[in-house]
Amino acid sequence: MDATLNQPASEPVEEIETYLLLEALHRRYHYDFRHYARASIRRRLRQACQQLGFASISMMQDALLHDEAVLTRLLDFLTVQVSEMFRDPGYFKAIREKVVPHLQTYPSLKIWIAGCSGGEELYSFAILLQEEGLLDRTLIYATDINPTALETAQKGIYALDRIATFTRNHQRSGGRTSLSDYYSSAYDRVVFDRKLRERVVFSDHSLANDAVFAECQFVSCRNVMIYFDRPLQDRALGLFRDSLSRRGFLGLGSKETLRFSEHADAFTEFVREEKIYRRRDA
Template identity: 50%
Template sequence: MITSAELQELLTSIRNNYGYDFTEYAEASAARRVQHYMRTNRVNSIQELSKSLLTDENAFAQFVLEFTVNVTEMFRDPTFYKSLRENVLKHLATYPVIKIWIAGCSTGEEVYSTAILLKEEGLLDRSVIYATDINQRALQTAKDGIYRMDLMKAYTSNYQKAGGKNSFSDYYTAKYDSAMVDKSLKQNVVFSIHNLAVDSSFNEFQLILCRNVLIYFNQKLQNRVINLFYDSLSPFGFLALGSKESLLFSDKQKEFTDIDKREKIYRKKIKPATKT
């Protein structure tokens, strides 16, 4: 076990040395991830870990990979994607250009799930998806768009439950034990490094998806990120969070309208103009 003080000292040292700020991550989650890294890499003490990470950039790169990667799959939580199709895309269709930010895109499964929805609704050609993550290796996997073939059965089931209109196999090519996503799903995607803990807004979006990421942050960082998303949304833009996340403790809670409470889809309100 590592103490709270030891954990904060390690995360502060990482921030000062590399600029990666994990100090506002939820403590219990951060501690579990650090301890998991120590077990799998046979590191015996927090002191040994600190020395390794601060003197060996390769070890630190591996640490970031294991510390930040999130479990994901295509069309995870199918009812969410069904709601997105039915309640959000019809509004996005009114824009000449649709800009979407998938924050914390991990290895890309959510990116391609969203691209498939847009394609089936005839919106992909005039959409730009900005897919960002702090984890460079996960981001490279997302760019490659190559996944294990043995996962496709579960992904196909998710797709069908999400109201898929075609055969899921239309969207990938099987090669040996891998499945490569169709090139058409990549054409309008921009992959980029972005750290939600410290980086600022970089565009205006009609839809932001950040699902199952905020659960790893403490309340202070969650609030910062929600404010970042609010500032990044266009008038009446949509925000989608994960099933265990909400706006409940955010100071922007009253600035959003519930579109689907169960699926955590919200729409930005517009403040009335003040009279002069």
């Protein structure tokens, strides 16, 4: 009998290519996607190959190692840039009605928007805080690993055809004013008032590599950890736990949970249906 018949199937070439590219990306540029959900990463790498004109992931890896311009373009595929202002209005309504009364007791506030993408959630928070009289005493940290996304967030410029959705979400979130009070429009773009970002610190930050940098009363990280494997989810939640002040608040995405995390005991459910948690005293 041929001995090769009893040998285990070899690892698919695409899986090997994915592993090697992620290692190269980490060693060459210090971007760590090695603990992102592998099926999602492979799908995005296929899309990147098609859009950037590479016949294989290996060919893209070679270009990545020798041309930094490929890095910028590849990051746009590896990071999720899909969002909208006041996304999931019930989340912001719960913050407005149930969290804000607690935040109002602090003389000053620090809020961390982790994975701020193009800034839609950042401006949602800034407007909510302005409407609740808290923006002037709040410092907001807006972080992301994608420099292009951070640049978009800093500019606060969005396509005009997105405003109808933003406005509807704002109204459903319990908005106290008109969203149009906070932007000006020209041609096919709207620009949000620069006063909304006067109290914002924009910074690159990786939940895979970087450490805690401030003590905050609220951390919002939504629809980011669904792309992480379990060890990286636990690392991120550990960062959030360590960055929160006593009895501080954590907001997650609708499909995310603390239930199976090693840090679950550090939090209590505050608004269960909207995935808002509160750090325990000890």
